Amino acid sequence: MFKRALIMSAAVNLLFLLFPHAALGGSDFPEIDAKELKTLLDTSPNVCLLNPLSNLEFEQCYIPGSVNIPLHTIPTTDLLPADRNTVVVTYCLGRK
C-alpha cells in the first residue's frame, strides 16, 4: 500500500513537472486570439492588457499598451483598474 502511494506521488510530481500549467488547473476564462485582441484594443480604450512576467522579461518584449504586473505581485498591486467590470486580458510568452 505504501509503495503504491509512493508511486502515485511520484507520478503526480512528474505530471506537474511536465505540465505545470495544466496541473495548476485548466483555463476557466474565455480565450481570444490575436485578431480578436487587436480589435478589442483598437475599439475599447479601457481594456487592461496584463503581462504577468518578470520585469526583465517584460522589458525585452511586450505588446503596446500592456501593463507589467509580475504574477506574485497581482494580489497586492495598485496597477489594476479600480472598476472591477473592466475587461482584463492576460498573456505571456505563449502556451508552452
Add this chain to the structure above:
Amino acid sequence: MYKEAARAVADLGYKNVRVFPDGIPGWKAQGYDLIEGDTPWDGPIKSIPADALEELLGQVTLLDIRTPELYRIGSIAGSIHIPMARLTEQIDEVPRHQRLVVIDHKVKQAPLAVRYLKSEGFDDVRYLEDGMITWIIKGHPVEK
C-alpha cells in the same frame, strides 16, 4: 503563466477576465507591433550539461529562478532560490566572485537571467542546459 495571472485577477473580484494564450509569439505571427528593449548583455553566454554539473556540485553556487510552486516539487541541494520575477530586487542576495549556475524549468528564462547577471558584473555565470525538468527526468539528485 497567463492562466495563473487570470485566476489571480479574478480572485480580486474582476468579472471580465480573458486570456490570450498565443501570447507574444501569436501576436508577432500576425505582424502586429511589439515593443522590444535592449538585451541586458549581448555577448556570448554559456550553459553546462546536467552530467557536468552533477560532478561540480559543492563547487559551484546554484541559483534557482523557478517559481515557488515548481521549486517546491524538487530542487538541487544547496541551491539559492530567487524567482525570476524577484531577481532584480534581490540581486544583492546573489553571491559574487563565485562560479554561478542559473537553473530554470526548461530554459525559457535562464538565458535572460544570465545576461542580466553578466550586466551586473557576475563574470563566471552559466545556465543548466535543458533546465531542471530534464535534470529530474534523467534521475539526477533532487532534494524535496
